[in-house]
Amino acid sequence: MIRNLAGLIITAAAAAVLFAMAPGLDVPEELHGPAGYYVENGLEETGSVNLVTAIVVAYRGMDTLGEVVVLFSASTAVVLILTLIPMATGPSRPSPVVELTARVLPGAISLFGIYVVTHGHLSPGGGFPGGAVVASSFLLVLLGTTGMPGSSRLLTAVESLAGISFGLMGFWGAMILGQFLNSTVIPGGTPGTLVSAGLIPLISLAIGAKVASELSGVFASYRKKGGEA
Amino acid sequence: MNYTAVFYWSLAVTAMGLVLTGIWGVLTRRNVLRIALAFTLADTGVNLLLVWTGFLPGRGAPIMDGTVSSVVDPLPQALVLTSIVIGVAVAALFVVVGVLASRKSGSADVRRMKELKW
Amino acid sequence: MSPELLAAIAAGTGVMMLAAAVAALTVKKLISAIIITGFVSLSASVLFFLMNAPDVAITEASIGAAASTVIFLWGRGRIGGDDQ
Numbered sequence: 001m002i003r004n005l006a007g008l009i010i011t012a013a014a015a016a017v018l019f020a021m022a023p024g025l026d027v028p029e030e031l032h033g034p035a036g037y038y039v040e041n042g043l044e045e046t047g048s049v050n051l052v053t054a055i056v057v058a059y060r061g062m063d064t065l066g067e068v069v070v071l072f073s074a075s076t077a078v079v080l081i082l083t084l085i086p087m088a089t090g091p092s093r094p095s096p097v098v099e100l101t102a103r104v105l106p107g108a109i110s111l112f113g114i115y116v117v118t119h120g121h122l123s124p125g126g127g128f129p130g131g132a133v134v135a136s137s138f139l140l141v142l143l144g145t146t147g148m149p150g151s152s153r154l155l156t157a158v159e160s161l162a163g164i165s166f167g168l169m170g171f172w173g174a175m176i177l178g179q180f181l182n183s184t185v186i187p188g189g190t191p192g193t194l195v196s197a198g199l200i201p202l203i204s205l206a207i208g209a210k211v212a213s214e215l216s217g218v219f220a221s222y223r224k225k226g227g228e229a
Numbered sequence: 230m231n232y233t234a235v236f237y238w239s240l241a242v243t244a245m246g247l248v249l250t251g252i253w254g255v256l257t258r259r260n261v262l263r264i265a266l267a268f269t270l271a272d273t274g275v276n277l278l279l280v281w282t283g284f285l286p287g288r289g290a291p292i293m294d295g296t297v298s299s300v301v302d303p304l305p306q307a308l309v310l311t312s313i314v315i316g317v318a319v320a321a322l323f324v325v326v327g328v329l330a331s332r333k334s335g336s337a338d339v340r341r342m343k344e345l346k347w
Numbered sequence: 348m349s350p351e352l353l354a355a356i357a358a359g360t361g362v363m364m365l366a367a368a369v370a371a372l373t374v375k376k377l378i379s380a381i382i383i384t385g386f387v388s389l390s391a392s393v394l395f396f397l398m399n400a401p402d403v404a405i406t407e408a409s410i411g412a413a414a415s416t417v418i419f420l421w422g423r424g425r426i427g428g429d430d431q
Binding site for chain 3: 050052053116124125126128129132133135136139215218219222
């Protein structure tokens with residue numbers, strides 16, 4: 001009772017704070033500051049048609065590197081806890097509908113995921129959603145079988161290689177052009193085609209591979225019994 | 230009735246309402262998984278609010294394929310991409326630690342999890 | 348899209364999301380709460396698309412509605428028992 005009352009009072013205070021700042025939010029007429037610069041110069045400087053991918057990978061590449069580190073540490077912690085502490089009860093046999101779907105669909109889903117990853121600079125998408133789609137196709141395969149996933153070493157190897165290659169590509173930009181994660185080390189290409197935008201497709205590939213293998217590793221560790229290496 | 234203003238402000242009210250519902254849920258619920266769900270709801274609300282601050286009505290999506298002349302602000306969208314991925318990582322850790330704590334104390338009620346012995 | 352249609356979709360989705368969020372925290376069964384939270388994430392993806400943010404919409408739909416729901420379902424499978 002006291003808990004509910006205190007919760008309501010604190011929520012009402014938070015609501016008062018939020019709505020007190022509402023009159024200060026008005027619609028700006030044009031984009032100022034860094035956003036205006038990115039909108040005007042993004043296409044010429046990076047060659048990527050998708051401005052959000054240009055910002056995430058090229059202009060604010062350091063933030064993406066930090067996010068990759070956060071995702072890596074969280075997934076490593078989850079897999080570590082689930083490996084050391086036995087928790088699983090063993091999988092039950094899936095129904096025939098799930099079994100049939102798990103044989104037919106994962107190819108199409110993975111193809112769509114790879115398309116989203118590699119066309120990150122041309123259409124909405126990029127490394128993160130594409131990697132999540134590929135991981136969900138892996139989850140479908142997991143749900144359609146009853147055996148243990150046997151490829152966790154391969155997943156760990158792919159994840160580590162993708163992370164290292166992201167850093168190495170940044171250093172490549174630093175060695176040639178003097179700026180970490182400068183995406184114009186690979187020149188040429190007309191904007192709007194697949195081969196363009198410098199390093200951005202390669203970095204998207206690295207991010208997509210890393211996110212896909214991380215999430216797949218987390219889903220696979222849910223299936224394992226735990227208490228084994 | 231100015232329908233564009235209704236559209237614009239209903240988005241903000243939805244996002245703020247989600248954040249407040251999430252805060253209320255974290256404060257008043259007893260099951261540890263429900264607290265994790267409320268946290269995820271608040272996270273979704275904050276992401277909505279962030280993208281809303283960069284939204285200018287009447288402009289197009291930030292993909293410059295030659296036909297779009299004025300775009301919405303792409304900077305909050307880039308930040309929210311990062312935030313969504315970090316939100317799922319935090320949810321995964323929250324759930325795993327919650328399951329561990331409930332196994333150790335015997336029930337999923339947070340009022341029973343009082344053994345913070347260091 | 349016409350302004351009336353946009354306003355109707357945004358207001359209707361907003362009311363539905365807020366009602367679903369309160370319902371997710373008050374229903375008795377945990378598995379219903381998890382699925383309702385996945386539905387709120389999916390509606391947020393629709394709102395992101397209405398705000399001209401297709402990248403964020405795809406990311407929220409694939410990560411927030413799919414991966415997050417799987418994580419919660421695993422947790423519910425380990426805890427069992429439903430209460431507030």
